[in-house]
Amino acid sequence: LSDPALLEFEYMRWIAMLVESRFERDSRLRVLHLGGGACTMARYFAAVYPDARQVVVEIDGRLAELVRHWFDLPRAPLLRIRVGEARQVLTSLSDASRDVIVRDVFAYNRTPVALTTLQFTQHARRVLAPGGVYVVNCGDFRDLAVAKREAATIGEVFEHTVIIADPAMLKGRRYGNVVIAGSDLPLGDSPALARDLLGGAVPAQIKLGDQVGKFAAGARVLDDSEATTPPGTKSTGTELHGA
Template identity: 55%
Template sequence: MGKKRGKRGHSSSSSSVGAQTSPIGTYGISTGNAEIEADPFRDGAYILHVNGVPSSHIVPGEPRELEFEYMRWIAAAVEAFAPGHRLTHLGGGACSLARYFADIWDDSKNTVVEFDAKLGELVREKFDIPRAPKVKIRAGEAREETEKFLPASRDVIIRDVFAGAVTPTPLTTVEFFQTAHRSLVPGGLYVANCGDHSDLRGAKAEIAG
């Protein structure tokens, strides 16, 4: 099983911080702009905004620190139910979850599919993201890349893709779910970050799919 999960926010092994200088700034990416700002509530932590939308929270040197609550929910589900440690992350941001799983499981292989190629390059440069095969960043559109996956080739798929504040429609169809299911091993786990309103209409439609 690799390393055991320690106290949240503290790794059981040391991690080297990729960037020695401050990553704070605004950067041009393929789809617009990315801004890295300091976390006003924690020294040494950063928030990544993609085209004005908060995308990721990173604490260099502390890969087990997941500040966003929904990421802690995902981590708990994956740790409890994953049949293996080959994980695909549809939607990358700053690779917070990929860093997390790479740290808790020595044998994990995380593939991050990120639509914005320059964003993938930026977070590689600015943050301490493990190299392949622990974390591989693959530039591409999530639906198209999923259709290329070999049958039963991964244990977990985490869908965390947004265009602004909305999940792209091609990633909410029955056909997409069938494609994802085919690429998972028997008993594999599919997890989705589904942004929705109080009526949960979108979540119910996805569950039906």
């Protein structure tokens, strides 16, 4: 807790590396976190990007209160916690108002379908400023069916898509995390990033361009019609003041 720059989960380190490969540390990043938890990623970015302005969207209001009470979170306007449903909040935001969107939302062991679809991803792109990065944590099983469809969906919306995961996950050997990201500018092509990803406790590979297309080949783009409940279109989120 005394070192917010220490990330225990590998997928969080991969997200951090990817964002840092795009934005210099003196950037005044505008970051939207869909899924708050203990605000681990928000604390990390606050430490690495001291001038960042961040909003964390968390559906569990009681959890948000406890996190604010327990942990040493930056105060507003550096970090705000907004209690609400991720899609409803996203669709309410202004065009080109964020530089980074991190989606890390789970119900049990899967991300709700309404937060994975083409329509949702189009909203994410609308909210991103030019050159912004949309990055998601996708949990999947050995068949990688969900990750392939997410990669196909993000690739349908963004000109440039990357996938980061460890080799065992990419070979379908276990359940785990796949990080997928999209941008309207080239992303993840830094040799330094590839070296950094290989150097972690769980070495990871990054797939770009045609490699992503090959990974997602034959996978259907996710659509709102597959969501079990109609996606919201109006925000009902509330902000925790002092958050």
